[in-house]
Amino acid sequence: MLGRRALLGSMAMAGSAPGLAQAQGWVPQKPIQIIVGFAPGGGSDIVARGVQQAAQELMPQPIVVVNRPGAAGVLAAQQVAQAVPDGHTLLVTGGSESTSVPHYREVSYDPQRDFRHVILVARYPLVMLLKADSPFRTPQQLVAAARAAPGRLTYGSSGVASLYQSVFVVLGKRAGVDMLHVPYTGGAPALTAVASGEVTCTVATPDECKAMVEGGVLRPIGVASRERFADYPQAPTLIESGWDVYMENLKGLSVPAATPAPVVAALYDVFHRALATPTWRSFAQRVGITTADKDGPAFTRDIQQMSDAISAAVKG
Numbered sequence: 001m002l003g004r005r006a007l008l009g010s011m012a013m014a015g016s017a018p019g020l021a022q023a024q025g026w027v028p029q030k031p032i033q034i035i036v037g038f039a040p041g042g043g044s045d046i047v048a049r050g051v052q053q054a055a056q057e058l059m060p061q062p063i064v065v066v067n068r069p070g071a072a073g074v075l076a077a078q079q080v081a082q083a084v085p086d087g088h089t090l091l092v093t094g095g096s097e098s099t100s101v102p103h104y105r106e107v108s109y110d111p112q113r114d115f116r117h118v119i120l121v122a123r124y125p126l127v128m129l130l131k132a133d134s135p136f137r138t139p140q141q142l143v144a145a146a147r148a149a150p151g152r153l154t155y156g157s158s159g160v161a162s163l164y165q166s167v168f169v170v171l172g173k174r175a176g177v178d179m180l181h182v183p184y185t186g187g188a189p190a191l192t193a194v195a196s197g198e199v200t201c202t203v204a205t206p207d208e209c210k211a212m213v214e215g216g217v218l219r220p221i222g223v224a225s226r227e228r229f230a231d232y233p234q235a236p237t238l239i240e241s242g243w244d245v246y247m248e249n250l251k252g253l254s255v256p257a258a259t260p261a262p263v264v265a266a267l268y269d270v271f272h273r274a275l276a277t278p279t280w281r282s283f284a285q286r287v288g289i290t291t292a293d294k295d296g297p298a299f300t301r302d303i304q305q306m307s308d309a310i311s312a313a314v315k316g
Contacts, residue, residue, distance in 0.1 A: 026266035028061040028088060034253065035066050035080050035091050037073030043205060044073075044092045046287060047122050047251040051271060054280035058270050072162060073097030074107050081109040085258035087267055094120065094250025094299070096163045099306040103314045104161035111307065112300070113257060116264050119271045120252040120292040120299035122284070124205035125229045126167055128222040128238075129213070131194055134201075139222040139241040142201065146177040154180045156190035156199040164190070166310045167203045167224050167247045173313035174243040194218060205249055206231060207288050224248065247306055250292070252299045268295060 034052055038044045045067060052063045068076040073096055080091035098111045109115075128139065136142040146153045157165035160183045168179060182199050184190040190202040191209060195217045206229060212218040213232075220232040224247040228237060238245040253271060255264060274280055275293045284291050294302070 026087065026263050028059065030088055031062040031064050032059065032087070033064050033066050033089050035068055035076045035089065037068060037070070037076030037092065037097055039069045040067050043124060043207070043249065044095060044251060047289065048092050050280060050283040050287070050289070051121050051253070051274055053283065054277045055271055055274035057277060057279060058273055072101050072159060074101055077111075078108050080254070081114040081256060083256050085256035085260075087255060087259055087263035090118065090253045090255055090267070091115070092251060093117065093254040094123075094252045094303060096161065096166075098250075098254075098303050100163045100166045100310055101161045103166075103307070103311045112304065115254040116257055116259055117296045117299040117303065118253045118255055118264055118267050119296060120250055120294035120302065121271070121275065122251045122289045123225075123292045124207070124249040124251070124290070126164070126203040126224040126247050126249060127206060127209055127220045127229065127232065127235065128167075128201060128203050128224070129191070129194055129209055129218045129220055130201045131197055132216055132219045134219065137219075137221060139236065139238060139243075142221065143171075143175045143177055143243075146179050147175075150178040151180055153201075154182050154199040156182050156184055156193045156202040158187040158190055159183050159185065163247065163249060163306075164203050166306075166313070167245070170247065170309050170313045171238060171243060171245050173316075174245055191218065203247075210288075246309070248302075250299070250302060252292075252294075264296065 034048045036045050036048045048065045052065050056063050068079060076091060077097045080089055083089040102111055130136055155168045165181060172178060187204050187208050191204055191212055193199045194202050195212060209218055213220060220235040222235050222238055222241060223229050224238050224245055226246055275291055
């Protein structure tokens with residue numbers, strides 16, 4: 001996998017060819033902005049820049065990625081929810097800002113009412129990880145130990161109200177166990193905490209934990225996806241382990257809710273075709289992204305399923 005800095009540099013040098021096609025009769029009248037609620041170099045940013053590069057070949061106007069980090073993606077979501085609904089402002093959605101944060105604290109937008117979801121671009125499985133020498137080798141063993149000693153086992157997350165926290169909140173609700181949450185300032189510190197024995201477990205995307213797993217520092221014991229992750233076939237899903245827990249870090253594009261349907265359809269057409277280009281395919285393979293390519297209604301259902309599960313678990 002390329003280093004993030006090198007990857008961003010290669011994207012910056014990539015040409016932005018004039019559009020070769022105009023989708024479904026709608027023609028953008030000014031540059032299109034893809035707003036990212038996180039800093040450059042993170043998963044949302046990398047997906048945004050990859051799809052921007054691929055879609056630029058199909059659009060007559062420039063597509064620009066704009067980072068507006070802060071409050072776990074909430075600041076960017078607020079900005080796009082209030083943007084002019086003309087198709088020129090999109091938000092990278094599907095993560096904590098869409099599924100998790102609104103159930104822990106008040107925000108000025110509704111993830112479903114205030115957005116129309118255009119396309120699900122990519123998905124990151126969430127892998128459950130323990131220290132390599134942990135006595136627990138399966139999710140069932142971890143849950144059994146947590147049930148035997150309520151509040152004694154700990155899990156780290158990338159922060160309060162994050163999707164990573166919500167995996168354990170939902171699992172706790174479905175399995176009837178209580179584990180102590182230890183929030184960190186990001187996914188990397190949480191992984192380090194597990195490796196050092198500071199906390200019992202955490203979840204992470206495959207690209208985040210790859211080096212520590214391959215180095216024999218961490219052991220994957222489960223995944224929160226609907227199916228097993230190909231690189232860790234020995235790690236069962238939480239669903240097949242006995243609990244109805246589905247959580248993934250989704251990356252898609254959304255627009256303000258009042259955006260006209262023909263504009264949404266045109267945007268979907270362009271980005272759907274972009275995901276079939278050699279530009280996107282080579283990019284996704286290079287950086288290890290699992291392409292999803294679902295339409296807006298299917299993307300909406302995935303967000304709603306996770307959001308409903310988190311809401312029920314948080315409310316208790």
